[in-house]
Amino acid sequence: MNERIKILAISGSLxxxxxxxxxxxxxxxxxxxxxxFTFYEGLEHLPHFNPELDTDDPPSSVKDxxxxxxxxxxxxxxxxxxxxxxxxxxKNALDWVVSSGEFMGKPVxxxxxxxxxxxxxxxxxxxxxxxxxxxxxxxxxxxxQIPVVGTxxxxxxxxxxxxxxxxxxSVLESxxxxxx
Ligand SMILES: Cc1cc2nc3c(=O)[nH]c(=O)nc-3n(C[C@H](O)[C@H](O)[C@H](O)COP(=O)(O)O)c2cc1C
Numbered sequence: 001m002n003e004r005i006k007i008l009a010i011s012g013s014l015x016x017x018x019x020x021x022x023x024x025x026x027x028x029x030x031x032x033x034x035x036x037f038t039f040y041e042g043l044e045h046l047p048h049f050n051p052e053l054d055t056d057d058p059p060s061s062v063k064d065x066x067x068x069x070x071x072x073x074x075x076x077x078x079x080x081x082x083x084x085x086x087x088x089x090x091k092n093a094l095d096w097v098v099s100s101g102e103f104m105g106k107p108v109x110x111x112x113x114x115x116x117x118x119x120x121x122x123x124x125x126x127x128x129x130x131x132x133x134x135x136x137x138x139x140x141x142x143x144x145q146i147p148v149v150g151t152x153x154x155x156x157x158x159x160x161x162x163x164x165x166x167x168x169x170s171v172l173e174s175x176x177x178x179x180x
Contacts, residue, residue, distance in 0.1 A: 005179055008072035010040045012079030012090035012123075019149045020078040020113050025157035027076060027168050031176065040068060049095035062096050069102035073179045075136075076172075078111040081123030086130070094130050104135040107178040109142035109171050113153075119145030141174035 009028065011021040021039075028037040045061045053059060058066075069075065079090055086094075097103055108131060112120030124145050131138055144167050146152055152164040159165040 005035045005176060006071060006073045007035055007037050007175070008040055008068055008075045009037050010043070010075060010077045010090070010093070012043075012077065012087045014044050014089060017155060018080075019115070019153060019155075020080050020111075022153050022155065022157040023078045023111060023113050023146065023149065023168075024076065026153050026159050027078075027172060029157075030169055030172050034176070035172075038068065038072070040065070042068075043089045043093055046089075046093055046096060049092050054096070054099055058096075065093065066097065066100055066102050069097065069106070072106075074107040074109070074175050075103070076109040076111070076175065077127070078113055079120065079123055079127060081112060081114055081116075081118070081120035084122040086123050086127045090127070091130065094127075094134065098134055101134070103131065105137050107142070107175055108136040108138050109144075109175045110138055111144045111146065111168075111171065113146040113149040115148065115150060117147045119147035121145055137178060139174055139178055142171055142178065144168070144171050 009024040011024055013020045042061055042065055047059050112124040114120035152161040154160050
């Protein structure tokens with residue numbers, strides 16, 4: 001593939017100073033010579049999922065979200081864990097594509113980042129179940145849990161830990177090779 005690769009980055013945190021969003025910013029500085037990253041900004045504007053709204057003419061925010069997914073060659077998700085699960089806003093976004101199928105066969109990388117030593121393992125496990133159900137293509141090498149994220153990525157979205165840098169590069173390279 002000679003064209004530039006389009007990756008849609010989705011953070012599961014709405015916080016302006018989110019460490020998960022910073023992980024995605026850090027990832028977007030890697031391989032920028034071949035990848036165009038778009039940050040999905042609409043998570044908080046999606047309506048609560050309601051099957052009765054999931055028609056041929058869905059709400060415009062849902063249509064825009066689905067179009068961005070369709071236009072992407074791959075997706076990278078980075079999520080915190082809330083109350084041992086996936087943040088509601090992110091689960092809501094995934095519910096909106098169960099029947100429309102934008103994730104079907106889509107190469108996806110899944111990262112969870114937490115201030116705690118668990119690395120958001122429960123959220124990671126849970127989102128994997130959902131993404132598998134909607135038939136996303138997630139190679140094992142495209143998954144990563146980042147514990148104690150504040151010691152790995154600083155609040156300027158700089159990677160300050162060499163192991164984490166190598167892990168993020170490896171995740172991205174695996175995603176690119178899955179797309180190609
Ligand atoms: C309401 C709430 C519940 C949380 N529950 C968990 C949890 O169950 N497991 C965990 O590892 N962290 C939990 N955390 C901590 C966040 O996952 C952690 O602070 C994370 O780094 C926040 O991500 P962000 O910086 O991208 O917003 C919780 C935080 C909040 C605000």
